Amino acid sequence: MDLADFYALHTGTAPLFDERAVQLSVVDLGLLRVPSGLLGASDPYVELDEGVVIPIPPGDYPVRVTIADVSDEQDGSHLREAYLSVVLSPNRSTSVAAARGVDGPPPEGQYFGVGVDAGTVGFVDREAVARSMPADGGTWYDEVFDSGRPDAWFTIMDNESPLPAGLANVVMPLATAGENVVLSHSGWGDGWYPLLETRNSDGELTGIHIDLQVVGVVEEEPDEVPVDEPAPRGFFARLFGR
Secondary structure: OOHHHOOOOOOEEEEEOOOEEEEEEEEEEEEEEEOOOEEEEEOHHHHOOOOEEEEOOOEEEEEEEEEEEOOOOOOOOOEEEEEEEEEOOOOOOOEEEEOOEOOEOOOOOOEOEEEEOOOEEEEEEHHHHHHHOOOOHHHHHHHHHOOOOOOOHHHHHHOOOOOOOOEEEEEOOOOOOOOEEEEEEOOOOOEEEEEEEEEOOOOOEEEEEEEOOOEOOOOOOOOEOOOOOOOOOOHHHHHOOO
16 A cells, blocks of 8 residues: 555545545544553454454554544534554654554455444454453443443443544453553444554554545455454344344
8 A cells, every 4th residue: 555545643635535635633542551462453342352453562552533524615514534543653654554463464465454333443452351341242232332321332432522422442341450442433334444554664563553444545345354264243143142
């Protein structure tokens, strides 16, 4: 991928579907704790304990979302998330490519990516999920996601503060050291979105990005890496144990 067609963490303008220029802004979502160095990327309401794992240096990292104003008037009346990014280094990125998994890069021309069935993407420390979420994943919907309490993830994402609606940084319910998940609505909604990595001129990893296919040169059907395991169950099938 050409860095000139990559707009994560940029402000200014970018092409929308190669048709017209739209304004970009960047929202800081706070820090994500990744002490294991195993960054999980998923639709957190469907595959928080599954999805793709990307190895990164252990640490706490800023997460930022790049927002595109897709309104005709460019007046902020219609905003869409374009990228969700974990920022690993402040150094300037000089290249962008398909993100590498735990076993190395995907085959040429293919991508690891996030399948979305609940309109949301997120990052988490994959090893933290098992110890920081209830043991029975079938209870997550009622106990964590939509409990009706102020700390329900759906409620937090709907609130307009401390982050704008559609965005959240939540501590998992059984966390003992601030283990958290950073969530964002997924641009235009459900689909499959490629994972990209950026590096600087020395080859240092500077960021991991979920490209929500809103701006830039958008691939209609990114070439997904096949996974040798059963296809994930749908959103409600997983939530209700079917």
